[in-house]
Amino acid sequence: MFRKLPNIIVTGTPGCGKTSHAELLCEQVKGLTHINVSEFAKNNDCIDGYDKERDSAIVDEDKLLDALEPLACKGGLVIDWHCCEIFPERWIDLVVVLRCNNTMLYNRLTKRGYKESKVRENVEVEIMQVLLTEAKDNYDENIVIELASEDVDSLDENVSRLAQWVENWVKDHPDGIDTSL
Numbered sequence: 001m002f003r004k005l006p007n008i009i010v011t012g013t014p015g016c017g018k019t020s021h022a023e024l025l026c027e028q029v030k031g032l033t034h035i036n037v038s039e040f041a042k043n044n045d046c047i048d049g050y051d052k053e054r055d056s057a058i059v060d061e062d063k064l065l066d067a068l069e070p071l072a073c074k075g076g077l078v079i080d081w082h083c084c085e086i087f088p089e090r091w092i093d094l095v096v097v098l099r100c101n102n103t104m105l106y107n108r109l110t111k112r113g114y115k116e117s118k119v120r121e122n123v124e125v126e127i128m129q130v131l132l133t134e135a136k137d138n139y140d141e142n143i144v145i146e147l148a149s150e151d152v153d154s155l156d157e158n159v160s161r162l163a164q165w166v167e168n169w170v171k172d173h174p175d176g177i178d179t180s181l
């Protein structure tokens, strides 16, 4: 099977704007499919318990990858999750790491009603650039890009840039990519 569209990961600390970016990109570029991993895992029986301390579901990563594999082989996925290292390198053409100013992130998470400990933990993750390091450690640095997601203008600019990148990828891969390799 050949995939004719790239697969993109949109990652970043919770509240950075992954879902906002992924949704808008999929609205603007025909053929792309938004995979909100938390929802996808729930809908595909890939939940393996609940982490009370973190107040979040535990995803069974093996089951998740099995469920995603056929879709990843078709291509055109925009994978939206706060973790990127589990996705095989052969699936992924671009890793977008969204970054956000600490005060803004604090306000966004507080507005969501997150408890103080969860807000602090996530702001620290952002300060320590945890997601950027994870992306660079697990994928070729040439496919990892860092984008600021701080206001509506930056959201629009980022999405236009990503849409242009997809258009260029398609032109550069007229026969697609062989997913059996």
Ligand SMILES: Nc1ncnc2c1ncn2[C@@H]1O[C@H](COP(=O)(O)OP(=O)(O)OP(=O)(O)O)[C@@H](O)[C@H]1O
Binding pocket: 012, 013, 014, 015, 016, 017, 018, 019, 020, 021, 082, 108, 149, 150, 151, 152, 153, 154, 155
């Ligand atoms: N670039 C931006 N400009 C203005 N508001 C933004 C921007 N990005 C995100 N937001 C706002 O921040 C909040 C969190 O955004 P979003 O749900 O897209 O983040 P997320 O990274 O997907 O979070 P999670 O990992 O928890 O799902 C939303 O209220 C959204 O409207």
